[in-house]
Ligand code: SAH
């Protein structure tokens with residue numbers, strides 16, 4: 001395009017260096033481009049990033065962002081750690097998979113995000129953290145939505161985040177988290193290089209179906225077979241996310257079932273105490289139950305660190321997104337979408 005405008009070839013490389021290398025998205029700051037070219041770029045291309053409508057910072061280093069693109073509202077969360085900065089991105093507004101422990105699931109499905117809207121979350125977060133001397137080093141698809149239900153847009157976004165000729169994040173630092181859409185897990189092995197996390201939360205079909213209706217469509221045996229195929233194709237370890245919910249899924253019986261499910265998989269397990277929220281029917285177990293569950297796994301050589309979600313106080317923790325935005329997101333929950341897609345039999 002720049003050559004069509006009569007610009008020398010190296011200008012394209014300069015532009016790429018600004019966007020992907022320096023992660024600068026304001027044409028006005030691209031100081032080595034001639035003023036006339038900057039003006040033309042600004043007037044002929046669309047540079048608008050979504051507007052940040054609100055930002056809530058928590059004491060533990062999380063910032064919850066509410067962004068407004070021309071198509072609607074989007075939520076993401078910046079997570080600051082020592083030595084790394086993570087961005088939790090949304091892939092959809094709402095989610096049609098209706099997991100019983102998840103606020104986003106209760107919202108129902110509103111819409112898919114486009115690739116540009118997913119990448120815009122990265123661009124905005126980068127602009128926020130750069131003045132703090134940080135760069136976004138990790139991206140996790142653990143915000144609103146089921147990434148593999150918006151497959152093409154998510155694949156394109158992941159490839160742009162990890163591409164050597166694009167943002168160039170390490171493929172180990174971009175994690176796609178899924179509730180277990182088996183066919184798409186297999187496709188993912190072919191279409192992207194990234195880390196895979198599975199939200200398991202139960203290793204017995206009746207229990208998992210109660211928590212995650214998608215399990216009816218892709219029961220544990222099918223999920224495991226997809227994971228084995230994925231591992232064979234990629235050689236990568238998988239992360240298993242396991243929420244601990246009081247009196248539901250964290251007794252010794254469930255620990256045993258988890259060990260059995262993990263057999264033959266090269267996986268690491270993260271235990272996440274359930275984040276309670278008014279309106280959700282569950283509670284967090286006591287510390288002793290968490291320790292006993294963890295110990296059962298440890299004694300069978302399965303290390304399973306307990307991860308506490310950041311950002312609880314600003315409703316930015318896992319599964320908390322969209323809690324308060326039902327009206328602002330301006331669409332009624334569309335539960336029937338779940339049924340239409342045959343994900344549950346309700
Ligand atoms: N749809 C994808 C990614 C978004 S959910 C998935 O399900 O994996 C991101 C993570 O938050 C998932 O592991 C999900 O199980 C978890 N989560 C949802 N609600 C939660 C809650 N109330 N407490 C703790 N984790 C929760």
Ligand code: SF4
Nearest residue numbers: 095097099102105179
């Ligand atoms: Fe959707 Fe994931 Fe929440 Fe389930 S846990 S409702 S898949 S966002």
